[in-house]
Amino acid sequence: MQVPLEILPSRRGHAVVKESDPPVLPVCGQPTVPGVISERACAFYGARWVLAPIPDVIHLVHGPVGCAYYGRNVRRKGYRLFSTNLEERDVVFGAGEKLYRAILEACTLVPDARAVLVYATCVVGITGEDLPGICKRAARVVGRPVVPVNAPGFCGASQAAGHDIAARVLLEHFIGKEAGEPVENGVNLLGEFNVQGDLDEIEALLEQLGLKLICAISGRASVATMAQAHRARLNIVHCRRTGHFLAEGMREKFGIPYVKVSFFGIEETATALRVIGQFFGATEVEEVIAQGIRAAKVAAAPFLSKLGGKRVGLFFGASRIGSMAKAFKELGMDVVLAGSQFGCQEDYQEAGNKVASGTVLVDDAHERELLEFVTYRQPHLWVGGTKERFLMQKLGIPFLVFPQENDPFAGFRGFVNLARQAAGLVSAPVWRLT
Numbered sequence: 001m002q003v004p005l006e007i008l009p010s011r012r013g014h015a016v017v018k019e020s021d022p023p024v025l026p027v028c029g030q031p032t033v034p035g036v037i038s039e040r041a042c043a044f045y046g047a048r049w050v051l052a053p054i055p056d057v058i059h060l061v062h063g064p065v066g067c068a069y070y071g072r073n074v075r076r077k078g079y080r081l082f083s084t085n086l087e088e089r090d091v092v093f094g095a096g097e098k099l100y101r102a103i104l105e106a107c108t109l110v111p112d113a114r115a116v117l118v119y120a121t122c123v124v125g126i127t128g129e130d131l132p133g134i135c136k137r138a139a140r141v142v143g144r145p146v147v148p149v150n151a152p153g154f155c156g157a158s159q160a161a162g163h164d165i166a167a168r169v170l171l172e173h174f175i176g177k178e179a180g181e182p183v184e185n186g187v188n189l190l191g192e193f194n195v196q197g198d199l200d201e202i203e204a205l206l207e208q209l210g211l212k213l214i215c216a217i218s219g220r221a222s223v224a225t226m227a228q229a230h231r232a233r234l235n236i237v238h239c240r241r242t243g244h245f246l247a248e249g250m251r252e253k254f255g256i257p258y259v260k261v262s263f264f265g266i267e268e269t270a271t272a273l274r275v276i277g278q279f280f281g282a283t284e285v286e287e288v289i290a291q292g293i294r295a296a297k298v299a300a301a302p303f304l305s306k307l308g309g310k311r312v313g314l315f316f317g318a319s320r321i322g323s324m325a326k327a328f329k330e331l332g333m334d335v336v337l338a339g340s341q342f343g344c345q346e347d348y349q350e351a352g353n354k355v356a357s358g359t360v361l362v363d364d365a366h367e368r369e370l371l372e373f374v375t376y377r378q379p380h381l382w383v384g385g386t387k388e389r390f391l392m393q394k395l396g397i398p399f400l401v402f403p404q405e406n407d408p409f410a411g412f413r414g415f416v417n418l419a420r421q422a423a424g425l426v427s428a429p430v431w432r433l434t
């Protein structure tokens, strides 16, 4: 069913109300309607989202300093970035030499960097700079890989295009570059960024199954660990959007199979451990799960009475909405909206299967639409990125930032953190909800 709300005619199919199983899905994967100020980011930022945490390379943005400033903060963490700071004269006369000198200067400033990533931006995409040629010339002088990340902001419908370009860069230039035998109990995590310790929670669970984490892309992805990543026996895809392309590529190139799982929520974590445990024939898996569930239920119990029956709206990165919808249901909350800036059919299918009838499913909503949805479904809590935060707070709705700002949400202990933070927000006196 279409949402019974005032919505632009060109946006109508992008928002639907779930009525049946399987649900009718919102239209997705399309460029934003011109003139609409959507919540999406550009492809350049999508590439930064994947590559920013790689610690031992130089990140150099070839573009105006505004793009560099935009790409500096990723998941609310500031990273060191270099920029060629393009100005009008560079656009008119070209900036190839400026880039070449910037690469050399950056390598002088960071002599122990193992490689240089050179990000294209819209300006460079339009002027048509020969990025690969300049990078190749500079690499001969600086004696290390200088790799173009050709994801100018306009090159796709959303940040999702940049995720895939970044994955291609890693596959071609970094993953599996050193020889080594397969590690019998070795795994990689793909699409896991260690937000507030999520990776540590997941690694602790994997260790209980006797598994060894070789590389997490890109939460723990140095040049050295990526070079060894082909030695894993299994790739575990945590964020489907950023991990799938890489997993497919590693399956084709190195023959490593992969599983797609989620560690958000009790049931999803248990399922993930079962799937992984089954692959490795780990006999202790049921005991690990039982212990984790027992402890999480006891610790989360005091918070559940504050959350039971409360309505929650979810609007964030595409492949998390399904598993997070399930986690909020485990908290006893009613998910009234599940949406994303850049979801694909698979994301909305998964989310649609996990929410109840009457839930709004929406792709690429803008601020005006979000206002309509909030008025229509009156959530007690909104979960999303920082762009929606102030709108919701002005409307008097408690807001939980996701990816989160404080504690890990992954694994059994992460579920307890989620319960505590959600309960703290909805019961804070300032919102007068209790």
Ligand code: SF4
Pocket (backbone or CB within 6 Å): 042, 043, 044, 045, 063, 066, 067, 070, 120, 121, 122, 123, 152, 153, 154
């Ligand atoms: S859209 Fe283009 S100009 Fe804007 S931040 Fe992205 S790369 Fe820079």
